[in-house]
Amino acid sequence: MDTMGIGEVGKGNKLIFDGAPWLVLEVNFVKPGKGNAFYKLRVINLLTGNTLEKTLRGGEKVELADVEDREMQYMYHDGTSFAFMDQTTFEQVSVSAKSIGDDKDFLLENMMLMVTLWNQEPIAIRLPNTVQVEVEYTEPAVKGDTQSRVLKPAKIKGTGGNVQVPIFVAIGDKITVNTQTREYSGRVK
Amino acid sequence: MSPEVRKSGSPEVDWRPTAPVGVLRRRAALVERTRAFFRERGVLEVDTPVLQGGANLDHGVTPMHVEIAGGTRFLPTSPEHPLKRLVAAGVGDVWTLAPAFRAGERGQRHAPEFRMLEWYRVGWDDRRLATEVITLLSTLTDLSPEHDILAWRDAFRTHANIDPLTADDAALFARLGADAAVANNDRRIALDLLLTRDVEPRLGRGRWTVLTDYPADQCAQARIRQAGDGTPVAARFEIYRDGIELANGYHELLDGSALRGRLEQELAARDSGERLDERFLAAMANGLPDCAGVAVGFDRVVMLALGLPDVGATQAFTWGDA
Numbered sequence: 001m002d003t004m005g006i007g008e009v010g011k012g013n014k015l016i017f018d019g020a021p022w023l024v025l026e027v028n029f030v031k032p033g034k035g036n037a038f039y040k041l042r043v044i045n046l047l048t049g050n051t052l053e054k055t056l057r058g059g060e061k062v063e064l065a066d067v068e069d070r071e072m073q074y075m076y077h078d079g080t081s082f083a084f085m086d087q088t089t090f091e092q093v094s095v096s097a098k099s100i101g102d103d104k105d106f107l108l109e110n111m112m113l114m115v116t117l118w119n120q121e122p123i124a125i126r127l128p129n130t131v132q133v134e135v136e137y138t139e140p141a142v143k144g145d146t147q148s149r150v151l152k153p154a155k156i157k158g159t160g161g162n163v164q165v166p167i168f169v170a171i172g173d174k175i176t177v178n179t180q181t182r183e184y185s186g187r188v189k
Numbered sequence: 190m191s192p193e194v195r196k197s198g199s200p201e202v203d204w205r206p207t208a209p210v211g212v213l214r215r216r217a218a219l220v221e222r223t224r225a226f227f228r229e230r231g232v233l234e235v236d237t238p239v240l241q242g243g244a245n246l247d248h249g250v251t252p253m254h255v256e257i258a259g260g261t262r263f264l265p266t267s268p269e270h271p272l273k274r275l276v277a278a279g280v281g282d283v284w285t286l287a288p289a290f291r292a293g294e295r296g297q298r299h300a301p302e303f304r305m306l307e308w309y310r311v312g313w314d315d316r317r318l319a320t321e322v323i324t325l326l327s328t329l330t331d332l333s334p335e336h337d338i339l340a341w342r343d344a345f346r347t348h349a350n351i352d353p354l355t356a357d358d359a360a361l362f363a364r365l366g367a368d369a370a371v372a373n374n375d376r377r378i379a380l381d382l383l384l385t386r387d388v389e390p391r392l393g394r395g396r397w398t399v400l401t402d403y404p405a406d407q408c409a410q411a412r413i414r415q416a417g418d419g420t421p422v423a424a425r426f427e428i429y430r431d432g433i434e435l436a437n438g439y440h441e442l443l444d445g446s447a448l449r450g451r452l453e454q455e456l457a458a459r460d461s462g463e464r465l466d467e468r469f470l471a472a473m474a475n476g477l478p479d480c481a482g483v484a485v486g487f488d489r490v491v492m493l494a495l496g497l498p499d500v501g502a503t504q505a506f507t508w509g510d511a
Contacts, residue, residue, distance in 0.1 A: 007293050029296025032389075033427065033437050034409055035249045035381040037294070038371070055368045055386075057378065058293065 002064040006039050006056050014046070014065040017054060021046045021065035021118050031058070046116060047099075047123055065118060069126070072115045074107050082107065084115050084122070093122045105161025106131045106179050127179040132188055133157065135173045138165060151184075207507040216491050216503060219329050220286065223306065223487075226325050232282040232308055237271040239264060239288055243466025246455040247409055249381075251292040252463060253301075263463065264290035267305045267484045269410070270469040273441070276309045276480055277472040284308035286487060297499040298433060298489060301508050306490070309482040315411070315424045315440040318481035319399050322428055322436050326397065326485075330494040332430070336397035340416065344400055345380075349387040353380055354404070354420065377406075393429035401426040410448060411439035430493055438483030445474035 009015070013024045022043035031037040037058030044051045046067065056062070072084040072093070081094040082104070093115065097104065099122075106127055114126040136157035151164040154175075163177050165184045174188040208216070227234060240262040244252045253264040265271075268287040275283050289305040310318055319338075327334040345353040351364050361379050362369045368386070372379035392398040402416050408423035416422040424440035442448050449470050456465060491503040501507035 007295075027296075029294065029299055030385045031249070031294065031296075031299065032381050032384055033250075033434055034247045034407065035384070036378050037249065038382060038385060055371045055382070057371055057373065 002066075003061040004064055006058065006060045006062055009039070009041070009062060014067040015043070016063040016065045017043070020048075021067050021123070022052070022054075023067075025051070046118065066120075067116060067118050069114045069116050071112055074109060074111045074113060076109065077104070077107070082125075084113075084125070087112075093117070095122045095125060099124055102161075102182075103127055103179070105156060105159050105163075105182075106133065106177065108133065108158050129180060130176050130178055130185060132174055132176050133159075133163075135165070135169060135171055135175060136160075137171055138169060140170065141167050203510070205510075206505050207510045208502060208505055212495060212497070212503065213505055215495055219491055219494060222329055223286065223325070226328060227284045227308070230282075232284045232310075233280065235272070235275060235280075235283050235285050237265070237268040237285050237287050241265055241270065241466060242468060243270070244463035245269060246452045246459075246463065246465070248407075248455060251461070253290045253292050254462065261462065261464075264288075265305075266291050268307050269482070269484065270466050272307055272309055272482065273477060274469060274472040276311060276482075277475060277477045279478075282308070282310055295508060298492075300488060300500050300504065302511065303500065303504075304487040306485040306487045307483065309441075309480050311478050311480045313481040315401070315426050315438055315481050318438050318440075318483055319401070319426050319428065322438065322483055322485065323397050323399070326428065326430070326435065326490065329490055330430075333396070336399055336428075338399045338401060339392070340402040341400055341404060341422070342402065342416075342418075342420075344388050344392070345383065348391045349383045351383070353383075389429065389434065390432040393431050393433065398429040399426050400429060408442070408451070409439065410442050410451075412442045412444075414440075433489055433493065434486075435489050435493070436483050436485045438481060440481050441477060441479075443477050443479065445470065445476070448473050 009024060009027060011024055011026060015022050015024060022045055024041055024043055026042040028040040030040060039056045041054045042051060043054055070086055072086050075083040075085050081096050082100055083092055083094045085092045103125060113128060115122050116124040134157040136155045138154035139152055150167055152167060153162045154165040154169060155162055163182055163184060165175060169175060176185045176188060178185050240255060244263040245266040247266060250266045252266050255262045255264060267289050268285050272283055272285060286304055286306050288302060290302050295301055323334050323336050342354055345351055361376060362372055365372055365379055365382060368382060372382060392400060402422040403425040405413050405421045405423055408425060411423040411425035413421050414424050426438050427434050428436040452465055456463060488500040488503045492500050497503055
């Protein structure tokens with residue numbers, strides 16, 4: 001078990017609290033002039049995404065989480081989990097559908113992305129900020145409505161996910177989508 | 190970190206100053222106003238050593254050690270000891286703006302290296318000195334000298350909804366809520382946590398707050414007196430503005446052997462290789478005239494006067510850039 005003095009902890013460190021891995025988002029040091037020091041951390045749970053304010057005493061030791069991000073390639077989906085491969089070591093890992101959630105809508109075969117491993121076990125994935133997808137189906141544009149800002153749903157080829165696109169987007173178009181906001185960001189020529 | 194100074198395309202080793210030149214000019218002007226303030230009042234400016242033979246021993250404050258030929262020296266956590274030796278020697282009212290160092294203190298309002306403005310007034314008590322501190326701080330920040338005086342016990346009753354003297358352990362720790370475990374069953378830690386979490390953020394709002402009448406076990410080098418409610422309290426004050434502590438002052442303890450006892454007790458609670466400042470204790474045993482003294486975190490005053498977000502932004506080269 002690796003530990004670290006609380007005074008050395010900074011933004012970006014990954015720590016164990018209550019048996020779960022947390023990422024440190026912010027550290028504040030507070031202390032009365034002639035009293036005990038405290039560290040107020042804002043942390044995010046790497047398993048659930050919940051954020052929390054955590055207060056620690058000066059001089060305390062914290063446990064470091066064995067967490068690493070590795071670039072991997074998405075291979076396939078077997079119904080309950082998604083398989084990824086490290087292209088350097090050819091090691092293969094699987095991440096539960098629950099951990100992936102709605103990100104599955106943008107998981108295209110052979111896509112490169114970051115997989116977060118905790119104690120060598122995959123716990124989360126991080127998609128590229130934008131992805132290119134092909135529109136499998138969308139309602140055709142109504143004549144005369146091309147200037148409107150109205151959006152319509154489009155089905156993504158290969159994943160079956162849906163995104164909102166402008167009215168002029170047609171079946172077979174390649175579009176870019178922001179994976180964080182799930183918003184359409186442009187058409188690929 | 191200032192965009193005016195930190196231009197893009199910096200080399201890998203960033204040698205540029207932390208604060209932009211505009212901040213440095215305004216900081217220099219505040220130093221000049223401070224100097225003029227004490228000149229008008231006949232307080233003597235002095236320089237104090239940076240490598241002390243003995244350590245400051247304030248609870249919760251860790252001095253830095255310097256290993257040199259001839260043994261360990263200690264960086265001052267404040268220039269208190271040499272200033273009191275000067276007062277003990279009959280020099281009269283003295284002030285200094287001196288480098289101070291506190292190991293491990295780094296945050297928005299803390300820097301391991303900073304400047305302490307400290308002065309002593311012979312024949313004064315803590316109340317009179319607190320008024321002078323507010324006069325100076327108002328001058329430096331262009332804020333009104335309006336202020337409240339709040340007893341430490343009342344501050345907890347008002348802002349933390351607990352009487353820190355009469356509440357039993359269960360009630361005190363329960364008041365911490367989710368942070369209860371942080372206190373580790375230690376009342377002093379629980380009170381410090383409540384102070385920083387519930388009390389301090391509410392002090393100095395719209396006017397200065399003088400927090401005074403500290404409990405006797407937080408007396409540091411202040412004398413003990415009876416409060417209005419009959420409890421023994423330390424003749425100690427701190428001054429707050431916008432939730433930030435700026436100054437800490439005492440009506441000084443004059444009993445040299447009592448002071449030695451307090452410092453020996455603090456030393457015994459540590460395991461860190463510090464030693465008593467024997468020259469300072471000899472001066473105190475010889476006799477300190479009746480006086481009051483105060484230490485002001487000058488970088489925090491600059492931060493307040495200039496509306497900067499943290500103490501590092503007031504320094505030409507802050508800890509990470511030094």
